[in-house]
Amino acid sequence: MAALPSPPINNKHSRRAGRLRPALLIPAAAWLLAAWLRADARPAFRLEEVLSVGGPQSDLLSMWVGAAVDSEGFIYLTDALEGTLKKFDSNGRPVKKAAWPRPPNDAFRVRRYPLDLWDRAIFVVVPSPFQSSIRMFDANLEPKGSIVLDEAADDLQALPGGLLAYSSVSLSKGGAGRVKIIDLAGRPRRTIACGQRDDPPALSALDFRFGADGSLYVVFNYLDRIAKFDGRGRLLWARGLLGVTRVKTKKILFADLPETPTFKDIALDGRGRLFVLGGGYSAHRSRDVYILDSEGRLLGSLILPQPSHCLVIDGRGFLYAREDEGMTIKKFRVIVQGENDARL
Amino acid sequence: MLNTFRSAAKPTCVLALFLAALMLTAVFPAAAAGEVDCGAALSRCLNEQTWWQRIFDADYCFIGFLFCLIYLQ
Numbered sequence: 001m002a003a004l005p006s007p008p009i010n011n012k013h014s015r016r017a018g019r020l021r022p023a024l025l026i027p028a029a030a031w032l033l034a035a036w037l038r039a040d041a042r043p044a045f046r047l048e049e050v051l052s053v054g055g056p057q058s059d060l061l062s063m064w065v066g067a068a069v070d071s072e073g074f075i076y077l078t079d080a081l082e083g084t085l086k087k088f089d090s091n092g093r094p095v096k097k098a099a100w101p102r103p104p105n106d107a108f109r110v111r112r113y114p115l116d117l118w119d120r121a122i123f124v125v126v127p128s129p130f131q132s133s134i135r136m137f138d139a140n141l142e143p144k145g146s147i148v149l150d151e152a153a154d155d156l157q158a159l160p161g162g163l164l165a166y167s168s169v170s171l172s173k174g175g176a177g178r179v180k181i182i183d184l185a186g187r188p189r190r191t192i193a194c195g196q197r198d199d200p201p202a203l204s205a206l207d208f209r210f211g212a213d214g215s216l217y218v219v220f221n222y223l224d225r226i227a228k229f230d231g232r233g234r235l236l237w238a239r240g241l242l243g244v245t246r247v248k249t250k251k252i253l254f255a256d257l258p259e260t261p262t263f264k265d266i267a268l269d270g271r272g273r274l275f276v277l278g279g280g281y282s283a284h285r286s287r288d289v290y291i292l293d294s295e296g297r298l299l300g301s302l303i304l305p306q307p308s309h310c311l312v313i314d315g316r317g318f319l320y321a322r323e324d325e326g327m328t329i330k331k332f333r334v335i336v337q338g339e340n341d342a343r344l
Numbered sequence: 345m346l347n348t349f350r351s352a353a354k355p356t357c358v359l360a361l362f363l364a365a366l367m368l369t370a371v372f373p374a375a376a377a378g379e380v381d382c383g384a385a386l387s388r389c390l391n392e393q394t395w396w397q398r399i400f401d402a403d404y405c406f407i408g409f410l411f412c413l414i415y416l417q
Contacts, residue, residue: 063415065415080415111408111411112411112414112415127407152403152404152407154411169407169410170403170407171402171403171406171407172403202406202410205410221410221414222410252383252386252406252409253390255406257406257409257410258410258413259413260413261413261414264414279414309414309415326415
């Protein structure tokens with residue numbers, strides 16, 4: 001039985017498709033190659049644990065909230081549940097601790113005690129109703145006075161020249177989204193307004209770091225916004241990472257309060273890179289760390305083993321993060337594949 | 345006598361209304377959203393505040409709530 005010839009229309013169609021296929025495939029292949037090269041050009045970041053302090057079976061830490069590391073490797077931690085400042089040596093052995101009176105009937109029990117150090121002086125923000133203060137300690141944790149603040153302070157950074165920078169947090173329009181610089185006598189030196197005019201005050205809480213060149217890097221805790229300001233406080237760039245145009249809020253009494261943070265903290269390494277800890281909008285809640293260059297370009301990301309509330313990078317490039325809900329602090333080496341010097 | 349009663353009853357009524365509003369608006373939405381710890385702590389904080397704290401330092405509890413979201417979630 002002779003085979004029936006194929007209908008001519010099919011031949012015509014397949015010939016056209018045959019001519020079209022290379023025309024479609026070549027750009028597609030080029031696009032895929034370009035995408036692969038772009039992805040391959042990004043350095044891959046990963047963590048290697050080098051030290052663990054505390055733990056669920058230990059009573060060293062109840063719930064640490066603030067951390068700073070000096071040039072000798074001593075680790076200073078604030079403990080929210082105890083209201084204490086603790087000092088550990090570079091091997092994680094406890095050295096000393098100091099306490100301060102906690103506000104009576106504090107329903108939250110968890111207050112943020114951000115701290116930083118400069119020139120063997122340790123500064124801790126201690127919030128209380130009506131009057132927050134920055135308490136000063138020497139390297140032996142002996143109290144050396146305090147600075148009274150007339151507003152709630154969130155993040156803290158000690159700056160060269162005996163200056164302190166803190167971010168103010170408030171539900172009133174004029175007090176939110178600002179970084180304020182004061183001297184050690186508490187006298188105001190400068191205020192940098194980091195928010196935009198229409199930002200809701202309750203969503204304007206932020207964390208910040210000043211870079212070595214005086215640039216100010218800011219992440220908003222409840223907005224999808226990371227920004228850089230120059231030394232004069234002028235906005236250089238701002239960008240989002242999460243694709244969140246409107247954060248979820250709910251009305252509680254008179255305030256529209258957010259339901260979950262966008263970003264939890266920011267840290268800078270010695271190479272001008274930003275490490276930003278994601279919050280509830282990230283794929284790995286409170287574990288995703290986004291790494292950006294000083295111009296805001298995303299270089300890569302890494303994932304913490306456990307959720308953390310903050311990130312600290314010391315002068316040698318080691319990264320510290322929380323584990324076991326604050327009962328453990330972990331120290332990591334950041335390994336960057338694809339760089340000549342593979343380790344920070 | 346009537347005027348005295350009225351002036352004494354007013355703060356009590358205001359307080360009762362405030363507490364009722366607090367229970368409805370603060371506790372339940374927070375619990376429903378799965379943020380039991382921070383929402384409940386906010387309610388406790390507001391309940392523990394004295395009236396002058398509510399007037400002169402109204403943000404204290406709300407700021408605690410914002411911190412709580414960062415530390416406990």
